Amino acid sequence: MTVTISIFKFLQSTPDLNSNTLCQEKLTERESNPGSEMKEAEPEMAEEEGKMQQLRSKATELLLREEWKDSIEAYSNFISVVLNHIFKNHNQNPDPENLLKQQKSLCLAFSNRAEARFRLREYAAALKDCDEALKIESSHFKTLICKGKILFSLNRYGAALDCFRAANLDPQGTVNFETLNALLEKCKKFDFLSKTGSFDLSDWIMNGFREKIPELAEYIGAIEIKISEISGFGLFATKNVESGSVLLATKAIATERGILPQEEEDSGENAQLVMWKNFIDKVVESATKCSKTCSLINMLSTGGNEIDRQVPEVGFFRPEAEEEENNFLNQKVDVQKILSILDMNSLVEDSISAKVLGKYSGYYGVGLWLLPSFINHSCDPNVRRLHIGDHLIIHASRDIKAGEELTFAYFDVLQPFQNRKKQAENWGFICSCKRCRFEENLCHKQEMREVEMILGKGLDMGGAVYRLEEGMKRWMVRGKGKGYLRSSFWGAYSEAYQSEKVMRRWGRKIPSMGIIVDIIVDAIGSDERVVKVLVESLKRNGGLNIGCGMLEMEKVMKFGRGIYGKTMKKQALRTLLQL
Ligand SMILES: C[S@@+](CC[C@H](N)C(=O)[O-])C[C@H]1O[C@@H](n2cnc3c(N)ncnc32)[C@H](O)[C@@H]1O
Secondary structure, eight states, rough: OOOOHOOOOOHOOHHHTTHHHHHHHHHHHTOOTTOHHHHHHHHHHHHHHHHHHHHHEEEEEEEEOOOHHHHHHHHHHHHHHHHHHHHHHOOOOHHHHHHHHHHHHHHHHHHHHHHHHHTTTTTHHHHHHHHHHHHOTTTTTHHHHHHHHHHHTTTTTHHHHHHHHHTTGGGGGGGGGHHHHHHHHHHHHHHHHHHHOOOOOOHHHHHHTTTTOOOOOEOSSSEEEOOOSSEEEEEEEOOBTTTOOEEEEEEEEEEEEEEEHHHOOHHHHHHHHHHHHHHHHHHHHHHOOHHHHHHHHHHHHHSSSOTTOOOOOGGGGSSOOOOTTTGGGGGOOOHHHHHHHHHHEESSSSSSSHTTTTTTTTTEEEETGGGGGGOOEOOOEEEEOOOOOOEEEEEEEEETTOOEEEEOSSOOOOOOOHHHHHHHHHHHHHHOOOHHHHHHHTTTTTHHHHHHHHHHHTHHHHHHHHHHHHHHTTOOHHHHHHHHHHHHTTTHHHHHOOHHHHHHHHHTTOOHHHHHHHHHHHHOOOOOOHHHHHHHHHHTTTSSSTTOOHHHHHHHHHHHHHHOOOOOOOHHHHHHTTT
C-alpha cells in the first residue's frame, strides 16, 4: 500500500480544494508572514482534530445506517475540514506521519462518499470521488471495488474488469476473495456478452420463466444511424445478418410496469396515466443525474421541426463513450422537449414478450430505449423486439443485407391496408413503407373490398382466399407483392387452413398452407401466429415425426429463431414453439 502523490500535486488536482478559497487565503497570509507563531496554532489544531474526529464518526454512522444523502453531506464537510487541516499542517509544522494519516482518512472519505453516491445512482459524481481516492492511494481496495461496481452499472465491463483485477492484486483482497472472485467472473461474462451478443435465455424458458430474469449485457452489433427513406433517421445494418441474429441489446433509460385493472375501463385508463406520470418522472430524473443520458435523449426525434438535427454516431451510445466528451457537455434538461421525445419514442411492451414470455394478461409496461428509438416502422419489418426485464433485445426476423434499413412493426401488420393505415394514424404518421405504397394502389379494387368485408364479418373464409388468389392473377401481382397481400389477409387464410370443413370445400382451389407460410415469412418476417398454424398442421398430419420430418423441423426451427432470436438452445425453442 503506497501513498503515491505529493501533497502539492494532490492539492492542485483536487477540485474540492482548488475551490476552497478559505485555504488559499490563509496560505497566502502565512506566506507573506513566514514567522507566524506555531504555539498559537496548537490549541486550534487540537480543536480541528477533534472536529474531524466527530465529523468522521457522524459520516460513518450515517453511511452504516444507509442514509446516503446525509452521509454524502457529512463526508463533504469532513473532506473540506481535512483539506484545510492538511494545508495548515503542511505549511506550519510539516509532519510526514500526520500528513500520511490525514491522507489516508481523506482517501477513505472519498471512497465512502463514492459508495453513498453510487447507492443514489449518482454515477458521474461517484466515479470522480473514486478517482480522488485513487489519486491518494492507487491500490485502495475498497475504492477499486466501488469503482468497478460503478463502471459495471454503467455497462463499462472492460474498465470494471480492470478495477476488479487491480483489487485482486491487493493482499487485503484475500479477505473478500469469494466476493471479488464472483465480481470478476460476472464481469468477464458480461464483457464477453457485450462483445458477442450471444445471449442464452434457455434455462429461464425451460424453467417456465419462474427463475430470476436472466441478466443481459449491453450489446451493439453491426448497425449505424443514417438518414432514412422512410422518415427522418433510421438504423441500418452494416453487414449481412442471418435471421435470428441479435443486433442490439440495451437497457431502458427508464421503465414503468404494472397490471392494469380489467373490469372498469376508467380505472384502467387512470392506472395507465399514473404509470405514465411515474415513467416521465423517472426519465427526467435520469437526464438530470447524468449529462450523457441527457444528451443522448436529446438526440432522439421530437417529431417537430428538426432542420438542425444531426445524424448521431452509434459510438455515442456505447457505454464506453466518456461523459466528459464534448458531445455530452452543457446539456440542459428541457422537460417539454423530453415530453415530445417520449411521445415519439416510448415503447409499450405489448409485443410477444408480454404475451408469450410468461407475463399476465392486463400487464402493461412502457419504457424508453435509446438506440431502438431510431428504428422506423415498416409493414414488412425485418427485425423484432423481445423485452426481457429492463432490456430490449432486437434481432433479425429474416435475413438482412448490408445497407438495409432495420424496421420493426409498431402495430400488428397481419392486417389489411386500411386497418394498418388507421393504426399508423393513431401513431401520428402516414406509413410510407414499401408494402403500404404497393397496397395503396390495389386497395380500391372491388374484389379487395369484398374480401375485406367477408373477413370483417367472419363469413366464408375459403371463398375469400379464393377470390383474393384469383384477383392477384388478374392484377398480375408477382413476387413480394403476393406475400404482402397474403399477409394482409392472413386472418382469412389462417381460419380456412384450420377448418376441416372449409378445406374440404376449398382445399383444391387455394394454395397449400406450406407455400403461403413460406411466402408470408419471406415478405414480412417470422410471426408466431403464422408459424403456430404451420406447426399445428404439421403435428396433425404427422409431418414432424422423427425421420420423415427433418426438413420441416429445420424450417420450423429457422422460423422460430426469426420470432424469438438465436437467444436459446433448440430445446427451449421447441418449448416456445410447443413442438
Ligand atoms: C421512434 S421514431 C423513429 C425514428 C425517427 N425516424 C427518427 O428520425 O429518429 C418514430 C417516428 O418516426 C416516424 N416513422 C416511423 N416509421 C414510419 C413510417 N413507416 N412511415 C412514416 N413515418 C414513420 C413517425 O413520425 C414516428 O412517430
